[in-house]
Amino acid sequence: MIVNEWCMYCGECAGVCPQCVIEVCETGLKFDEQTCEDCKFCVMVCPVGALEKDEQK
Template identity: 50%
Template sequence: MGVCPKGALELVETWVEVDENTCITCGICDRICPVGAIEVMK
């Protein structure tokens, strides 16, 4: 998905999966999600 600079987000049917091996916990997806569906835990 375009919001992630590392390409760690993937739309799978009706949900989003995060590749934990690729995610750098930058928090962009957390800040940009309009419904607060993602919370980055550091």
């Protein structure tokens, strides 16, 4: 997952993640990419469009 610089770590992405793969730190998001099932709910709900699926992976 690409977390763009304008992410403000509000955690809405983590709230809708069915797999619970997102850890929201004060100034950082950590994704457990192995467990991610690619539903993209996190990308969809981000209020500022800061998340992008890294299609290379």
